[in-house]
Amino acid sequence: MxxxxxxxxxxxxxxxxxxxxxxxxxxxxxxxxxxxxxxxGIFPFLVSIFILTELFEKSGLSDLIADLFSPVFNFFGIPKELTKLVLIKPFSGSGSLAMLSEIFKEYGVDAYISRCACVIYGSSETVFYIASVYFVSGKKHKLTLPIIISLTATFFSCVFACFICKIL
Amino acid sequence: MNVIFGTIIIISIITLILKNPDTVLSAMLQGGENALSLSMKLVVIYAVWLGIFEVLDKTKLTDKISRVLYKPNRLLFGELPEKANGYMSINIISNIFGMSGATTPFGIKSILELEKHKNTEYAIAMFFVVNATSIQLISTSVIALRISYNSIAPTSVILPTILATAVSTITGILLVKVFIKREKYV
Structure with a gap:
């Protein structure tokens, strides 16, 4: 349909x-x-955000932060296998899509972890990508608060996603 | 953005220098290359959607869409300049239906239009948060990926995704309403 x-x-x-x-x-x-x-117009912003993502990944900083955050995430019901996905999604859509297929490969596409990952991927956005690409004019905006709000809201929906996937 | 970018990039480079200094430049170039290949894909997608929307605009249907969305928009963003309201309406409609090729160009147009007026900080913040908390109902790329992995129920994630999307967007909207002051645009 x-x-x-x-x-x-x-x-x-x-x-x-x-x-x-x-x-x-x-x-x-x-x-x-x-x-x-x-x-x-958006190319320079894309380059910067992609360099950031690449360095974040390659340096192992993302793994380190994932390890650091995973007890906290776990406390809220987000499985530790998904911490990295939750952390990468705000930076990169293609990166997190690749991660999604890794998760499918490892746990099987219909497993709880995989379904959870789908909902997390589908219900969140590339916050930093939007923050850099939408504001091409170079005018100063107070974006810190809106970014924090978006990330907080995304975290809420991730917690909710892991909960709802247990019932539905 | 400068603070976040600076912090992450400096810590990453320091860790890389300690572990494997050769990879610093190659990682940066790889990032640039990824940006280029995405741009190549995007330019085609934008061309198609902007072509379609130019036709839509000429048929005066966009005026109808923005008139229908005028009231809900006013409720959410406050009073809006007419042009900005039009662009934002298209951005929101294409967001909801997952026409991601159209969302970014019209998102940029909306912000540029809002920047022409004073006291639009609230509208800009709200518009950003709505976009950044995802309002897409069905993620076609997820369903396609599930099908390619032979899922027994590829569409089973649709309902939970819609619910979770609602949670993030409503939370975002409420937080903006609480923390950012609304003023009338000039």
Missing amino acids: SKYFIPLIILFIFLIAVFKKIKLYDTFTNGAKSAVPYIV
Whole structure:
């Protein structure tokens, strides 16, 4: 059912455009053109955040912090196998997706740990990535508090995820 | 952002120098390479979605969407400039339905538009938190990955994910309401 959703929306938009006598080719090309300046704009931020993620991983700092945090996380019901996923997700979407498939391989895709990991992955966002990419203009914003709020909310949902996966 | 970036990067580099100094530069270059390959993917995704949304914009359907979302938006973000309301509406709709290619460009557009006005710090903070706590209902990449690992119930995680998403977003919204002051934009 859901696989028809996006294609149908696209078809619907194009049909209305044709019906309203909009120049489809010109308009579409015009929109597509603006993709390039966006990428050029966010590229430096992407580079910085990816270098950060790479160093964080390679230095073993992420493992160290994972070990450090895992008793605390455990206390709130987050299994120690998932501490690293919870910590990496705010930095990198692709990194945590790779971690998700590692977890599937190790514990089996339908195990509690794996289902929990799916819910944690699906219900959280790449907080630091958004914080760096959305604010390309370089204007100063007080983002510290919003970042802390987002991370706190994410932690809540992770705790909730591990709890709900036990029942559902 | 500067504090977080600085702290993590300096501690990481110190640990790497102690363990294996060769890897410092190679890790940084690897990071850059990852950023480039992601950019290559993103530019295509953005081109497709921005093309579609340009067409959508010309059909005047975006005006309808932003009018429908005007009231809920006002409740959440406070009074908004008209243009910003439009961009934010598209960002939120595409977020919910997991059209991630459209969320980032319209997220950037929204912030740039909000920055043109004064006293929009609350709206910006709320908009950031809503985006950063995930409002996507179904994560297609997770389902696809579960299917590729031959799960017996690939969609079993959908309901818990929606519930957990609700928990994070509602918590985020409440915290912003408590800790950040709302002012009228100028």
